[in-house]
Amino acid sequence: MIVPSNAARGGAIQIDDVVKIYDPDGAAVMAVDHCTLDIPAGEICMIVGPSGCGKTTLLNAIAGFHSITSGTIRMDGEVLCSPEKPKADPGADRIVVFQNGALFPWKTNLENVAFGPLMQGKMSKKEIYEKARSMMADAGLSGTEHNYPGEVSSGLRRRVEIVRALMNEPKVLLFDEPYRALDSLTRSVMHEALLDIYYKNKVTIFFITHDLEEAIFLGHRLVIMTSRPCRPKKILEVDIPHPRDYSVLTSPRFREILDETSEAVHEEARKSFAAGEKEG
Numbered sequence: 001m002i003v004p005s006n007a008a009r010g011g012a013i014q015i016d017d018v019v020k021i022y023d024p025d026g027a028a029v030m031a032v033d034h035c036t037l038d039i040p041a042g043e044i045c046m047i048v049g050p051s052g053c054g055k056t057t058l059l060n061a062i063a064g065f066h067s068i069t070s071g072t073i074r075m076d077g078e079v080l081c082s083p084e085k086p087k088a089d090p091g092a093d094r095i096v097v098f099q100n101g102a103l104f105p106w107k108t109n110l111e112n113v114a115f116g117p118l119m120q121g122k123m124s125k126k127e128i129y130e131k132a133r134s135m136m137a138d139a140g141l142s143g144t145e146h147n148y149p150g151e152v153s154s155g156l157r158r159r160v161e162i163v164r165a166l167m168n169e170p171k172v173l174l175f176d177e178p179y180r181a182l183d184s185l186t187r188s189v190m191h192e193a194l195l196d197i198y199y200k201n202k203v204t205i206f207f208i209t210h211d212l213e214e215a216i217f218l219g220h221r222l223v224i225m226t227s228r229p230c231r232p233k234k235i236l237e238v239d240i241p242h243p244r245d246y247s248v249l250t251s252p253r254f255r256e257i258l259d260e261t262s263e264a265v266h267e268e269a270r271k272s273f274a275a276g277e278k279e280g
């Protein structure tokens with residue numbers, strides 16, 4: 001296994017036999033079915049599955065937005081949620097990166113990045129701004145500090161979103177199809193931005209996507225989910241070394257992994273379509 005090098009920082013997620021049933025006394029929609037998955041600290045774990053299979057439900061359970069019905073989710077061995085406490089407490093250690101429109105348009109990029117820690121008041125204003133500037137520089141955002149989000153390209157805006165999340169020193173970043181509906185060129189810029197920032201921070205990344213090529217390009221590991229209710233159908237290490245760049249997309253190994261996985265993904269997509277799940 002290609003183990004990323006930040007186990008010390010934490011952020012390992014253990015999903016153990018998790019079930020989620022919405023509206024158990026009424027329509028009883030089972031979204032997650034006895035799902036077990038261990039994500040080591042610092043891994044980019046790509047969750048691939050058809051529309052409506054239950055991926056977001058799992059992400060929301062980790063983030064603490066929704067309860068689970070049974071099973072346990074732990075982070076670094078500590079229980080986040082379980083039958084005794086079905087909903088995890090949301091926390092700054094697990095942040096959902098909202099990729100579009102979550103920046104305050106009336107604040108500069110620097111003010112956006114500094115906003116969370118300023119609200120928390122745990123550090124001095126001077127320290128916060130120093131840290132914000134340094135993290136922005138690391139993410140290739142020098143020179144954009146005093147621009148408003150609307151004044152920079154969408155690629156730079158997305159970097160600002162991620163840096164804003166990282167200012168809180170999370171252990172886990174959660175992404176829910178952030179690049180869906182973007183054209184492939186813009187997506188490739190986003191992927192580059194994400195990996196650039198990841199290489200400097202090495203947080204655990206739980207990343208949901210429909211797109212197998214995106215999953216293989218970014219991930220240390222692919223978790224292909226079944227159609228609803230979701231549970232891992234196939235888990236595969238992506239044994240292409242990081243750091244990666246776009247030449248990976250044309251490499252023979254990339255094509256081989258795509259061949260090995262696309263049938264599993266399409267089979268689940270067909271089942272999902274036949275079951276009438278909404279199209280994403």
Ligand SMILES: Nc1ncnc2c1ncn2[C@@H]1O[C@H](COP(=O)(O)OP(=O)(O)OP(=O)(O)O)[C@@H](O)[C@H]1O
Nearest residue numbers: 022029031050051052053054055056057058228280
């Ligand atoms: N609050 C809710 N009440 C009832 N059913 C729900 C609720 N939220 C989600 N569902 C259902 O649970 C199933 C899984 O939804 P979920 O959003 O987790 O899937 P997904 O894989 O993230 O889908 P997509 O890729 O389309 O975002 C779907 O059938 C959905 O309609």
